[in-house]
Amino acid sequence: MAKKKMRTPEEASRDQAAAALLERAYRLEIETSFSRADEIVPCPIGAEGLCCKNCAMGPCRLVGKTDRGVCGATIATVVARNFCRAVAVGAASHSDHGRDLAYTLLGAAEGHAPDYKIRDPFKLLEVAGYLGVKTDGRPLEEVARDVALAALGEFGRVQGELLYVKRAPPKRQEIWRKLGISPRSIDREVVDLLHRTHIGNDQDAEHLLDQAMRCALSDGWGGSMLATDISDILFGTPAPVRSEANLGVLREDQVNIIIHGHEPTLSEMIVAAAQDPELIEYAKSKGAAGINLAGICCTANETLMREGIPL
Ligand code: SF4
Structure with missing residues (x-):
């Protein structure tokens, strides 16, 4: 396969500071992500999502006259499964970050993590409201503990849908429910999506993509949103600041x-x-x-x- 052309520092980055540093890296023969990107030729089959290695009968490369895998999965199914797996990994990564913050809040509230404090009590009370935690006359630590436990409960919610769904505009909530993609629990949507992508499970590309949307919503309106809210509680809600970059x-x-x-x-x-x-x-x-x-x-x-x- 033809090698890619190595870019000059100016071609690799429009930023003058980065270009100057790349120039020096090239001179000293230090490898960078730019030089690696120039050396690696992307796999055209992978780039199109046409390679499936979801079971031991494969990997199946759906190129040329091959339009089905050994199991019968079509090009649309394989491409959708690959995309769904990427969505599941992204959702798992963002949402698990939210879980870590919920455990940190729990540790701070119970006194196991004394270096972490409730820096924004107003945000704590706001989030308590979203999660149905009582706040009247209760010490902040008690509220924080219940908020952390309620947040953790959203990851393995057994029935109904995520509590944060009701923060979306009512019309939007109705659309999600009508389409059957309102998220039920954070972990479940990731597991459900991965489950469907395995051999012998969901074969329908559109159906697979419906679950990808439900999984993405469980992250956006679940794990990631909880991560942001709990970060605000623990580290302060951001306000405009002046700083430097580059x-x-x-x-x-x-x-x-x-x-x-x-x-x-x-x-x-x-x-x-x-x-x-x-x-x-x-x-x-x-x-x-x-x-x-x-x-x-x-x-x-x-x-x-x-x-x-x-x-
Ligand atoms: S799931 Fe089907 S398409 Fe994928 S590797 Fe197995 S046999 Fe091939």
């Missing part, structure tokens, strides 16, 4: 720590640790002027909007 945020004379990933439970603790006088002294004892914190990717956006940490 490679110029790195400091030559300091220990640079780059926050990466999507769990704010860790990055918020790194923000706190970077301000610890003992750690700053330690950095200084090694010849640095201090500790410089910046971020990249999703969790960096969280620390940017909540703490003003540069990106």
Whole structure:
């Protein structure tokens, strides 16, 4: 297969700072995601979603005259199954992040996670209302505990539909119910979607995609929304802040720590640790002027909007 043309730094990025750094990386022969992207030729069958390896009779590549897998799955079914698996993974990843935050809130409320506090009590009371948790005259820790347990209950809800569905406009809720895609529980929709994509289960592409929508809704109106709400409770609801962005945020004379990933439970603790006088002294004892914190990717956006940490 023909090799792809290597891009110049200016072709790889419009950003002048990134292009300058790529230029240096090329000169020093350091591999980057840009150079790897240039070296790897994407598989055209994979790009179209035409390869199925969902069972041991495959992998089946539906190309040329082959329009069905060994099991009889059509091109539409295979493409839909591959897309559904991507939706399930994305929903699982985002929603499980919400579960982690609910457990953190529970730990904070019960005193097992003393470094985490309820920073936005108004948001806690608002979320309690959405989840049907009583608030009148109750200590915040008790409310937080019940909110955390109610949030965790949404992951394995046994009957009915997600409580947050009622936050959507009534007309939208009706459309979801009419289509049979109103989410029932967060975990269940992911499991149901994966279940359907296996051999001998759901063979109908449109039917598969209906469940992909229900799974996506369980994330958007379930796991992800709970993650955002609980992050606001624990780390404060964002307000406009001024900060800096791009490679110029790195400091030559300091220990640079780059926050990466999507769990704010860790990055918020790194923000706190970077301000610890003992750690700053330690950095200084090694010849640095201090500790410089910046971020990249999703969790960096969280620390940017909540703490003003540069990106
Ligand atoms: S599920 Fe069907 S199409 Fe997929 S690998 Fe097995 S036999 Fe092939």
